Amino acid sequence: MSEGPHLLNQNFNCVCVCVCVCVRIKELCQQFPHGITDQVIQNDMPHLEPQQRAMAINKLLSLGQLDLLRNSSGLLYRMKDIQSTSKMKGSDNQEKLVYQIIEDAGNKGIWSRDIRFKSNLPLTEINKILKSLESKKLIKAVKSVAASKKKVYMLYNLQPDRSVTGGAWYSDQDFESEFVEVLNQQCFKFLQSKAEAARDSKQSPMVQRNSSFATSHEVWKYICELGISKVDLSMDDIETILNTLIYDGKVEMTVIAAKEGTVGSVDGQMKLYRGVNPVIQPTGLVRTPCGLCPVFDDCHDGGEISPSNCIYMTEWLDF
Amino acid sequence: MTAQEVRLCGLLLREHFGEVVEKVGRHLIRSGAQNLRTLLHETGISIDLVKKSLCVLVQHGVCVFSSGRKGPGSPTEYRTSCDRILRILRYPRYIYTAKTLYGDTGELIIEELLQRGDMTMSSTVKTVADRLTQNMEEGRSMDYSEVSSAFSKLVETHFLQRCPPMAAAATKNGAASATPATPATPGTPSFPDCYRVPHVTLIGKGKRRLSNEDGEDQRSAKRAKIDSETHGDEGIYWQVNFERFHLHFRDQAIISAVANKLDQTSSEIVRTMLRMSEVTTSPTATCTKPLSANEIFRSLPSSYNIARPILDQYLTLLVDDPMEFVGKAGESGGGMYVVNLHRALANLARATLESVVQERFGSRSARIFRLLLRKRHLEQKQVEDFAMIPAKEAKDMLYTLLSQNLVQLQEIPKTPDYAPSRTFYLYTVNQLPTARMLLQNCYKTVANLIERRLFESKESKRLLEKSQRIEAILASLQASGAEPEQLTEVEEMITAPEKQQLESLRLHINKLDSAENQVDETIFLLESYINSTVTS
Numbered sequence: 010m011s012e013g014p015h016l017l018n019q020n021f022n023c024v025c026v027c028v029c030v031c032v033r034i035k036e037l038c039q040q041f042p043h044g045i046t047d048q049v050i051q052n053d054m055p056h057l058e059p060q061q062r063a064m065a066i067n068k069l070l071s072l073g074q075l076d077l078l079r080n081s082s083g084l085l086y087r088m089k090d091i092q093s094t095s096k097m098k099g100s101d102n103q104e105k106l107v108y109q110i111i112e113d114a115g116n117k118g119i120w121s122r123d124i125r126f127k128s129n130l131p132l133t134e135i136n137k138i139l140k141s142l143e144s145k146k147l148i149k150a151v152k153s154v155a156a157s158k159k160k161v162y163m164l165y166n167l168q169p170d171r172s173v174t175g176g177a178w179y180s181d182q183d184f185e186s187e188f189v190e191v192l193n194q195q196c197f198k199f200l201q202s203k204a205e206a207a208r209d210s211k212q213s214p215m216v217q218r219n220s221s222f223a224t225s226h227e228v229w230k231y232i233c234e235l236g237i238s239k240v241d242l243s244m245d246d247i248e249t250i251l252n253t254l255i256y257d258g259k260v261e262m263t264v265i266a267a268k269e270g271t272v273g274s275v276d277g278q279m280k281l282y283r284g285v286n287p288v289i290q291p292t293g294l295v296r297t298p299c300g301l302c303p304v305f306d307d308c309h310d311g312g313e314i315s316p317s318n319c320i321y322m323t324e325w326l327d328f
Numbered sequence: 329m330t331a332q333e334v335r336l337c338g339l340l341l342r343e344h345f346g347e348v349v350e351k352v353g354r355h356l357i358r359s360g361a362q363n364l365r366t367l368l369h370e371t372g373i374s375i376d377l378v379k380k381s382l383c384v385l386v387q388h389g390v391c392v393f394s395s396g397r398k399g400p401g402s403p404t405e406y407r408t409s410c411d412r413i414l415r416i417l418r419y420p421r422y423i424y425t426a427k428t429l430y431g432d433t434g435e436l437i438i439e440e441l442l443q444r445g446d447m448t449m450s451s452t453v454k455t456v457a458d459r460l461t462q463n464m465e466e467g468r469s470m471d472y473s474e475v476s477s478a479f480s481k482l483v484e485t486h487f488l489q490r491c492p493p494m495a496a497a498a499t500k501n502g503a504a505s506a507t508p509a510t511p512a513t514p515g516t517p518s519f520p521d522c523y524r525v526p527h528v529t530l531i532g533k534g535k536r537r538l539s540n541e542d543g544e545d546q547r548s549a550k551r552a553k554i555d556s557e558t559h560g561d562e563g564i565y566w567q568v569n570f571e572r573f574h575l576h577f578r579d580q581a582i583i584s585a586v587a588n589k590l591d592q593t594s595s596e597i598v599r600t601m602l603r604m605s606e607v608t609t610s611p612t613a614t615c616t617k618p619l620s621a622n623e624i625f626r627s628l629p630s631s632y633n634i635a636r637p638i639l640d641q642y643l644t645l646l647v648d649d650p651m652e653f654v655g656k657a658g659e660s661g662g663g664m665y666v667v668n669l670h671r672a673l674a675n676l677a678r679a680t681l682e683s684v685v686q687e688r689f690g691s692r693s694a695r696i697f698r699l700l701l702r703k704r705h706l707e708q709k710q711v712e713d714f715a716m717i718p719a720k721e722a723k724d725m726l727y728t729l730l731s732q733n734l735v736q737l738q739e740i741p742k743t744p745d746y747a748p749s750r751t752f753y754l755y756t757v758n759q760l761p762t763a764r765m766l767l768q769n770c771y772k773t774v775a776n777l778i779e780r781r782l783f784e785s786k787e788s789k790r791l792l793e794k795s796q797r798i799e800a801i802l803a804s805l806q807a808s809g810a811e812p813e814q815l816t817e818v819e820e821m822i823t824a825p826e827k828q829q830l831e832s833l834r835l836h837i838n839k840l841d842s843a844e845n846q847v848d849e850t851i852f853l854l855e856s857y858i859n860s861t862v863t864s
Contacts, residue, residue, distance in 0.1 A: 208591075214591075215641045215645065250716070253695065253714070253715060256698045257691065258682065263650075286588055288651065289584075290588075292683045292849070292850045292853075293847045293848070293849045294766070294769070294847050299769075299773035300684065300687065300769075300773060305772075308776065316775075316777070317779065317780065319780070322776075325839075326836045326839055327832075
């Protein structure tokens with residue numbers, strides 16, 4: 010890395026030289042839109058002293074017309090976009106700094122406390138800057154779904170990331186439970202009807218069982234075709250729904266090895282789902298009132314609540 | 329002996345044997361092994377009654393006696409265990425099973441033996457023949473040989489067994505009886521002649537008992553005690569082998585689970601496999617002995633003509649099933665298959681737990697419960713994500729389950745001081761302790777049902793007595809040939825609302841009875857599961 014010019018004390022005698030140099034450097038930048046190194050400037054104006062070069066570059070930087078970048082071989086100077094220059098016109102350095110930090114955070118957004126850490130500015134300043142940036146419509150605040158009081162800031166025209174909004178299951182920070190329920194039932198019906206069709210087909214048991222399986226891809230296609238979802242659902246979303254069916258005990262899953270390239274296979278595996286029947290009927294204990302009694306632990310003979318005066322039993326006996 | 333078990337045992341003893349026996353039995357359960365003197369002292373009942381109660385308890389195998397702690401010379405000690413008394417709850421199921429397997433004859437044999445505790449073969453046969461003859465039409469009677477053959481069949485399949493032999497007829501007043509060779513607990517006898525039917529000469533038919541011979545019968549019953557008619561099997565007493573019945577119930581539970589989960593044919597295959605391993609598998613085995621597919625094919629009932637390749641497919645499907653009822657143990661003989669008994673019991677117990685949570689708290693709580701069973705340990709946030717339940721509701725449900733002790737919390741600290749903000753809190757479900765807790769709840773439930781039943785009968789005692797009196801009057805009037813007007817007059821002594829009350833009382837008591845049996849099924853499953861984990 011060559012040692013580039015650094016800030017030296019300004020020499021006011023060379024102001025007029027500076028202006029010509031500035032203009033020349035700007036022309037060079039426009040010639041090379043990817044940026045010019047110090048070397049290029051030197052080749053162009055070999056008679057220029059390093060001090061004067063440094064002065065000119067500093068002037069352009071402070072005017073905001075030049076961008077200073079660093080790459081593997083040294084420092085690069087690039088013409089700043091006129092558009093963005095005008096955007097930042099009237100903003101001072103602090104605002105530019107904050108804007109830079111928010112831009113770096115990408116579409117995940119950044120919390121105000123994190124901005125404070127990164128910029129070392131006091132809180133009041135940060136808040137002022139954020140307000141002014143928001144009013145200029147440069148950034149926006151997005152409520153995070155994880156902590157509803159927390160606001161993250163990101164650039165105005167960026168789409169917030171899934172982890173912030175919660176993905177397909179959240180709309181405006183609310184978990185859509187009816188939507189999930191509906192999907193749940195639809196998937197279950199699909200798998201159940203497939204299993205029944207397989208059972209009625211009266212073929213050999215192996216074929217029966219294999220035809221009662223549905224891959225996650227098939228279920229995904231079915232749900233998409235049903236069109237009950239306003240949001241596009243991915244196969245992973247459908248798999249989370251199918252997992253909840255497994256936890257309901259209505260569906261079982263197996264994984265088989267599939268050839269790469271078959272539809273719906275992920276990393277050489279496919280997940281198959283099948284509707285199943287429950288293993289036992291509701292057990293004997295829950296057929297009595299005691300099995301479901303909310304005050305079961307308070308019930309003793311001769312107490313306020315006892316088998317002799319149990320109102321649940323009375324109702325159940327008269328049923 | 330938990331408090332609930334003691335309460336239930338007390339109620340059962342009271343119902344079947346009376347209050348004195350209940351008192352003695354309860355005392356024995358609570359205090360462990362005791363000799364007669366301590367028993368007398370602490371219960372404060374007269375010695376005659378205590379002796380008689382102990383006789384009753386020993387006759388039924390509830391209480392065993394052994395020599396005292398201090399050696400052969402010390403007084404005998406009496407000991408009882410809760411398990412044996414809790415079996416009383418299951419008597420109806422035993423009788424029903426015997427009826428389905430061996431018909432009315434088998435049913436009556438088992439019923440007689442359960443009522444009397446233990447009897448010789450000859451007396452059982454005679455009594456059962458008499459009872460059967462009673463219910464048959466005029467002119468026909470039950471032959472002793474039929475009953476004997478039913479008895480022998482029951483013994484062959486190990487449903488009946490001989491009582492363990494006593495070294496000498498032990499006297500009950502605690503005198504120095506010879507140290508009997510009995511095992512300390514009424515467990516499985518391991519002596520060789522356990523299932524050998526003695527050669528008994530029993531020829532004859534059942535005697536029909538007519539109603540006007542009632543008085544005569546009482547005298548003849550007294551006479552039968554000093555009747556010296558011997559049949560060659562004196563001193564050989566038979567009792568019901570509860571363990572065998574339990575194995576049968578367990579097999580039935582597995583077969584019905586397979587039928588529910590898969591289909592009828594698979595359950596028939598499993599039934600065949602279990603039947604083939606009935607006598608070769610020990611009661612505490614983890615799985616049956618391996619059976620080859622060829623053997624299974626040969627032993628299938630002929631009504632199911634399944635082709636051999638189809639059978640292989642069914643067996644493969646059974647092995648692949650996630651419930652793991654059947655496992656493959658080898659490849660010889662066309663594939664060796666075993667039935668995984670302990671795993672099946674664990675799965676059935678798990679399904680029972682899930683069903684209790686579902687019925688009690690709703691299907692979303694059941695989803696969380698199953699999720700925790702599968703994934704073992706999860707954080708709060710993960711539970712919400714996997715179960716797809718909104719955060720607030722999921723939190724509520726988890727805390728409810730936690731307060732009922734169905735779900736446990738495990739803390740994993742990040743720092744040596746257990747600061748709450750720096751600790752992981754993981755929810756988990758432990759199947760075995762939860763099963764034990766539910767078992768105690770079942771005992772309490774049955775005790776509640778029995779108490780309610782007694783309460784209902786006590787409430788309507790006056791009414792019941794009145795109806796009984798009226799029935800007796802009616803019967804006597806009918807026997808002495810009265811006119812219809814007299815009968816209707818007597819019948820009208822019970823008013824219509826009273827009749828309705830009686831009817832509803834009868835319904836209530838039936839309902840409570842059947843509920844007890846249903847809870848007993850749950851008790852059986854949970855007990856078998858817990859016992860299977862103890863031995864393994």
